[in-house]
Amino acid sequence: MFNVEHIRQDFPILNRQVNGKPLVYFDNAATSQTPQQVIDVIVDYYSNYNANIHRGVHSLSQEATDAYEQARLKIQKHFNAKHAHEIIYTSGTTHGINLIANGFSTLLKKGDEIIVSALEHHSNIVPWQMLCERSGATLKVIPMNLEGELIMSEYDKLLSENTKLVFVNHISNALGTINPIKYIIDEAHKVGAAVLIDGAQSCPHIKPDVQALDVDFYVVSAHKMCGPTGEGMLYGKEEWLNKLPPYQGGGEMIAEVSFEKTTYADLPHKFEAGTPNICGGIAFGAAIDYMNGIGFDAIAAYEHELLEYATIKLSEIEGLKIYGTSKHKTSVISFNLDGIHPYDVGTILDKLGIAVRTGHHCAQPIMDFYKIPGTVRASFAFYNTKEEIDALVSGVKKAKMMLS
Known part of the structure; x- marks a missing residue:
């Protein structure tokens, strides 16, 4: 059985706070987090x-x-x-x-x-x-x-x-x-x-x-x-x-x-x-x-569930546009709020403990195609939760209210 709460216990960094808030790590496309089992192997190598x-x-x-x-x-x-x-x-x-x-x-x-x-x-x-x-x-x-x-x-x-x-x-x-x-x-x-x-x-x-x-x-x-x-x-x-x-x-x-x-x-x-x-x-x-x-079939199924949930919740925010709407995609959502620079949205989210990536994501030709300076990118991993997605949605709504 896929138990995300049990899996999260393997990742010590998920227990920390950022700016006084529980860390919500949605920058997995840039780098994933490291489980204790891998950290222990690194320590064992240098120790022994x-x-x-x-x-x-x-x-x-x-x-x-x-x-x-x-x-x-x-x-x-x-x-x-x-x-x-x-x-x-x-x-x-x-x-x-x-x-x-x-x-x-x-x-x-x-x-x-x-x-x-x-x-x-x-x-x-x-x-x-x-x-x-x-x-x-x-x-x-x-x-x-x-x-x-x-x-x-x-x-x-x-x-x-x-x-x-x-x-x-x-x-x-x-x-x-x-x-x-x-x-x-x-x-x-x-x-x-x-x-x-x-x-x-x-x-x-x-x-x-x-x-x-x-x-x-x-x-x-x-x-x-x-x-x-x-x-x-x-x-x-x-x-x-x-x-x-x-x-x-x-x-x-x-x-x-x-x-x-x-x-x-x-x-x-x-x-x-x-x-x-x-x-x-x-x-x-x-x-x-x-x-x-954990199993890649289980990972793919759970991450698809997160993607669908986040897509529905974010799409309910007026003025939010998602870029990349292929029927065949993985757990990445790139989006913008009308009239608001993605960097400003990312900065406010960080104050709320939510880590996302902003900018052109080393894919500038894509941004040129859409005629935008960049996007806010939330990328999910198998250790993320729907509750964290709810926190993201609330954070985006707060950013919209503050920056509009």
Whole structure:
């Protein structure tokens, strides 16, 4: 049985107050909170077996190496990658995207085309613009409609034999729209293009199967799914990862080094130069264990219930407009009050202990599409409650009264 009050006891931060009010944390799309079970793993690492990994003959190094590589196996199993060496540890989603963009700079040429979507986070726009500047390739954009959905008929028109790469987020961080990535992947493969899916916003809510999706690359940040910041994962099909050159040079990613020539290590170490975030990788595995212990079906069902409840309650406020009304979306609501800047609304909500995100959410093209400076974004997680949503609604009404 899904028991939100029992789950909330796992998150010590939810017991604190902000500005004299109980914390209501609705900024989960920016980062989720961390359960005590993951905090304990972090403390245990630094308390009992903190050591550099791989090649160490002493006991602490071997213990740390075993824990780090066991976490990689947990990640492999969770995302259903075919091989553990297809899981590359990164510092987060942005690192994974840039790693692939850097690798493809050696494969693209003038006349090649890259497709992104109008719903992308800046981290899935800027690296591809930089790649196009280096390679001479052209960047094309799948447009969106007023509901915040990608227009698939336009995507079909963009695809051609010149398309080499397609990059789309699984879920929009700004609007919560769930994109039809299986269709996007399948159609791209028909013209021989590779596909990278930004899974930063999807992985807290659903459990992607990279083999079933047949995706070429999938990137994730641990801190979106109850893990630590500064840790993430790049999944890549073995054949693609073998084609791409290393992203960084240094220790760990080498096989042999001389002043005449260096040969590179096999996967995954080819892309893991330097001392990694060892504790972060281990804690990422613990976070996956924690979320799987609750169950992603249960998480998705409960969060959908929160989304529907919040949508109804907020929609009752006169002058409030919700942006992103796709039938297929996750627990994110972006909204504005007529004539009131979102920053001002967010400031008043903070005084009431309610944490939301305001601004363009690193998705400025979306805001330009709607001709607005930004939105107030409330993003819900499985440890949030309807009572907290009631507090949000009351806070928004108070902000409207004070600022109108």
